[in-house]
Amino acid sequence: MSLAPEVALAIDRAVDGAEAELGALAQRIHANPELRFEEHQASAWLSEFVGAHGHTVERGVAGMPTAFRARSGQGSPRVAILAEYDALPGVGHACGHNLIAAGAVGAFVAAASVVGKVGGEVVLLGTPAEEGGGGKITMIDAGVFADIGAAMMFHPFDRDLLAHRALASVWVTFEFHGKPSHAAIAPHSGHSALTACLDTFRLVDGQRVHFRDGVRVHGFVTDGGQAVNIVPERAACEFSARALTSAELDRVRGIVERCARAAAMASDVEVKMQVRHGYRDMVNNMSLARCFGAHAEQLGRRPRETDDSIGAGSTDMGDVSHVVPAIHPWLAIVDAGAAQCHERRFAEAAGGESGTRTAMVAAKVLARTAIEYLADAGLREAVSAEWSARAR
Ligand SMILES: [Zn+2]
Numbered sequence: 371m372s373l374a375p376e377v378a379l380a381i382d383r384a385v386d387g388a389e390a391e392l393g394a395l396a397q398r399i400h401a402n403p404e405l406r407f408e409e410h411q412a413s414a415w416l417s418e419f420v421g422a423h424g425h426t427v428e429r430g431v432a433g434m435p436t437a438f439r440a441r442s443g444q445g446s447p448r449v450a451i452l453a454e455y456d457a458l459p460g461v462g463h464a465c466g467h468n469l470i471a472a473g474a475v476g477a478f479v480a481a482a483s484v485v486g487k488v489g490g491e492v493v494l495l496g497t498p499a500e501e502g503g504g505g506k507i508t509m510i511d512a513g514v515f516a517d518i519g520a521a522m523m524f525h526p527f528d529r530d531l532l533a534h535r536a537l538a539s540v541w542v543t544f545e546f547h548g549k550p551s552h553a554a555i556a557p558h559s560g561h562s563a564l565t566a567c568l569d570t571f572r573l574v575d576g577q578r579v580h581f582r583d584g585v586r587v588h589g590f591v592t593d594g595g596q597a598v599n600i601v602p603e604r605a606a607c608e609f610s611a612r613a614l615t616s617a618e619l620d621r622v623r624g625i626v627e628r629c630a631r632a633a634a635m636a637s638d639v640e641v642k643m644q645v646r647h648g649y650r651d652m653v654n655n656m657s658l659a660r661c662f663g664a665h666a667e668q669l670g671r672r673p674r675e676t677d678d679s680i681g682a683g684s685t686d687m688g689d690v691s692h693v694v695p696a697i698h699p700w701l702a703i704v705d706a707g708a709a710q711c712h713e714r715r716f717a718e719a720a721g722g723e724s725g726t727r728t729a730m731v732a733a734k735v736l737a738r739t740a741i742e743y744l745a746d747a748g749l750r751e752a753v754s755a756e757w758s759a760r761a762r
Pocket residue numbers: 465466467500525711
């Protein structure tokens with residue numbers, strides 16, 4: 371590890387110096403949960419904190435009122451620290467994004483206090499709507515990541531992990547159009563849209579033997595016909611598919627679409643498809659994740675590299691990880707197995723003392739990792755080499 375001890379110490383002191391403010395910020399956001407794209411108070415409070423520490427904050431990044439950005443240092447290399455701050459309906463901050471926010475702004479301010487010593491630039495990105503809105507995807511499309519060398523964030527969890535999988539996901543809607551006729555007087559003149567719709571499910575089920583491990587395909591009928599005595603003119607269904615990799619997801623989506631086309635052909639009806647993209651899988655850059663892990667260990671945490679025994683969700687950080695090398699490590703705010711993200715007990719922990727303590731550690735570890743990335747050309751080479759060699 372090439373981060374000078376006095377630089378690490380300066381980072382830790384900067385975070386410690388802001389501890390009271392950061393704790394209050396985490397708790398204020400927790401007490402005022404805001405849903406995706408409506409994080410007006412949280413983004414304002416976070417921007418105020420960063421501004422009070424002497425940085426200019428750009429609001430409304432990528433056309434999203436609750437996205438923001440701040441920069442410190444100059445030129446390349448550039449490293450981004452990402453904040454999330456949206457909450458969930460009903461259960462509030464049960465994903466602990468208030469801690470992601472406090473950890474990220476704390477990390478930025480601390481990294482900014484030493485970036486002049488190592489050169490390069492630290493960029494803070496406030497990213498809205500992780501819970502189903504995909505704010506990071508809008509930022510990718512707007513070119514926000516174009517000049518970024520690596521991106522990082524942390525997420526609260528029930529254990530310390532350097533990397534965990536996130537499933538790639540997609541929604542596909544099928545609309546079938548047939549020919550109506552009287553179901554009793556002239557069934558022979560109709561073409562049933564419903565038959566094609568139901569055949570799609572049967573054909574998809576038949577293809578499951580060809581799915582790789584981790585694939586999920588599940589659907590429901592959204593329109594099953596118009597009346598009992600009419601051969602259904604219209605029918606529709608929706609499928610969601612998930613997979614461990616984007617490549618497998620594309621393959622499985624292709625199979626599902628093929629089934630719908632085959633079913634439509636068998637019934638001689640038309641089918642229209644609509645694809646709505648979810649999030650991409652997470653490509654964890656282990657060279658950078660291990661750097662995060664080494665700093666976490668220095669601060670008394672014991673992260674495992676990964677843990678296949680626990681389930682996975684999806685995140686728009688996955689999309690970021692396909693654009694620049696990225697990490698999404700996890701730090702515990704509860705004992706392993708005690709509570710999981712999106713549960714009320716997890717929300718309690720995110721608003722309590724253990725949550726704040728973890729956010730402080732996260733701020734230090736993220737800042738140290740960001741500064742080491744800027745300072746160490748060898749680390750940057752390893753990160754890029756792993757990135758170039760990734761499966762696509
Ligand atoms: Zn989350």
